[in-house]
Amino acid sequence: MPRLVRIAGPALLLVVGLISLLAALKFGGGADAALLADPGAVVRFGLPIAQLLFNLGAAGTIGALVLVSFAMDSEKPEFNASMDFAAGAAAFWTVSSGVTGFLTFMSFYFQPISFDENFSQLFGSYLTSIPIGQAALVSTLIPAVVTVLCFAVRNRTALVFVAIFAVAGLVPMALEGHAAGTSGHDQAVSSFGLHVVFVAIWLGGLLTIVFTRRTLEGGRIGPILSRYSTLALMSFIVVAASGVVNAQLRVGTFDNLLTPYGILVIVKVLALGALGVFGAIQRRFLITRMQEKKNGGRGYFWWLVAAELAFMGLASGVAAALARTQTPIPQELITATPAYILTGEPLPPELTPIRFITSWDFDILWVVIIGFVAFFYCAGVWRLRRRGDHWPVLRTISFLVGLAGLFYITNGGVNEYHKYLFSVHMLAHMTLGMAIPVLLVPGAPVTLALRAIRKRTDGSRGPREWILLAVHSRLAALFSRPVVAAVFFAGSLWVFYYSPLFRFAVEDHIGHTFMIVHFLISGYLFVQTLIGVDPAPYRAPYPMRLIVLLGTMAFHAFFGVSLMMGTGLLAADWYGAMGRTWGPSAIIDQQIGGGIAWSIGEIPTLALALIVVVMWARSDTSLAKRLDRKAERDGDADLTEYNEMLAKLQKQR
Secondary structure (H helix, E strand, O other): OOHHHHHHHHHHHHHHHHHHHHHHHHHHOOOOOOOOOOOOHHHHHHHHHHHHHHHHHHHHHHHHHHHHHHHOOOOOHHHHHHHHHHHHHHHHHHHHHHHHHHHHHHHHOOOOOOOOHHHHHHHHHHHHHOHHHHHHHHHHHHHHHHHHHHHHOOOHHHHHHHHHHHHHOOHHHHHHOOHHHOOOHHHHHHHHHHHHHHHHHHHHHHHHHHHOHHHOOOOOHHHHHHHHHHHHHHHHHHHHHHHHHHHHHHHOOHHHHHOHHHHHHHHHHHHHHHHHHHHHHHHHHHHHHHHHOOOOOHHHHHHHHHHHHHHHHHHHHHHHHHOOOOOOOOOOOOOOOHHHHHHOOOOOOOOOHHHHHHOOOOOHHHHHHHHHHHHHHHHHHHHHHHOOOOOOHHHHHHHHHHHHHHHHHHHOHHHHHOOOOHHHHHHHHHHHHHHHHHHHHHHOHHHHHHHHOOOOOOOOOOHHHHHHHHHOOHHHHHHOOHHHHHHHHHHHHHHHHOOHHHHHHHHOHHHHHHHHHHHHHHHHHHHHHHHOOOOOOOOOOHHHHHHHHHHHHHHHHHHHHHHHHOOOOOOHHHHOOOOOOOOOOHHHHHHHHHHHHHHHHHHHHHHHHHHHHHHHHHHHHHHHHHHHHHHHHHOOHHHHHHHHHHHHHHHHO
């Protein structure tokens, strides 16, 4: 790789990003002086520049951590070099985040900077009392902690949690940013969050490879590029899908594409398309040549990387400018109904059986997750069949039907009405915790992954290695015991509904997502201990499984009955203040939810009990057949030995 290209790539990213940012601000009017209370040119131009640097620092940190966790060998120089880059990027992220937060404050505080007590008190109140200031403070503290962790931590398992913590540093930006203020708040937050996270993985991974190129000699560049290419392809798909949702929310109609905001969106789309072409060329031609030949295609590849970074700079600059540009969607006067004040959305029409089935409220987060899971599961089945291995059709059908149920719960009528009706919320909860896991667990996704995914031999950890590590972990051993899984599953009912977690789940989109993840995981772990076929550190005897299941059934029944008989309204200032003119009253609806918790919770439990009994009977039959075959082979040696022992005891008497 020519020295010029080594320098040109990152330089082009920064220079093109700044130039495109300034040009987009000028074109879209994002940095125009306000007619009233203008904060000054330093703030108007400094804030989007700081935001651009914030994005680049976050990308470098997250991309490096992800690439280290899934592509690199911890025993080779590439690992430490990548971690050093991650630490440097995190420090850069911290500083740019602090500058961004301060300039955001100055955009509201229209007086010169001073060092007097009033200024400091005002700034302190902004950071601790105002939501956007609190978000800025969290967005600075998280990368600061990540910086320290990147220097201190070298354990790959711990680094996964560091990467997750780093991603959490982008959450405040998603909650308080441009997208959060649009109509369709939940869709905006999900799409924007996905967009920034996968852009970070995409851009940051490429920057990591560029900055650590000297350590990737001796045949290491090919495998790492191949793994990065897979991450880049997934990122491209997610970024494109989430970008479409964002554009639809902010642009609205095709006519608005001719506005300054719409034209900037088109420029960003064209840059994304060019990046997709670059990625296809790399994946289809250059990476293959580099793996087959020692220096095949290497020069062309690095020049292409430099061009790719330039287009990433273009997209990054335009994206930062879009955050400061007025959207073309006209501001409509909306009657401030109680439902709108609480949820940010108008009250939907009355819930009818037809509308329950036909209405949709898509969440791009779960569309992406379910889509990828379904694709990789089917790809695993296809790979097994291609090499001549058998995989039961019923397992595939069961898993895909479970995913279809999850898709409906997270994107269908349930997702539209759960905010307004406690009964619908409870239906989602019970379906996620009991019905869907009963379909997913028999699909044996872990077994399929272990059989289909190729084993790594170069010291790095791929999906197969991470799955094996999780299966053999102490935490997996703990939750493989039915009693522990049952306590975690059933006990969380009381903890969730009679604590602030319930309010967090119904009022906040992040809380609702947390609820889905929690009950899906807790239900899956519980069902896995009862009827799972995936490998597990511990298998309880069938009588123990039935006892735990019956105890859980009784607990569920008690919880449901307590809601049915209760007269106190949960989250009264939410469900009771929604202002619905249709449907049952809030307390009656809650009692209906209790009936759903009882019925929906018990029906899958009974199905589980039948499955456990059938598995028990088959196990006994299989054991009997195995003993009969052994007796035929050795002439029933065990019985003969037992009879001889009894004869000896009789003689001793």
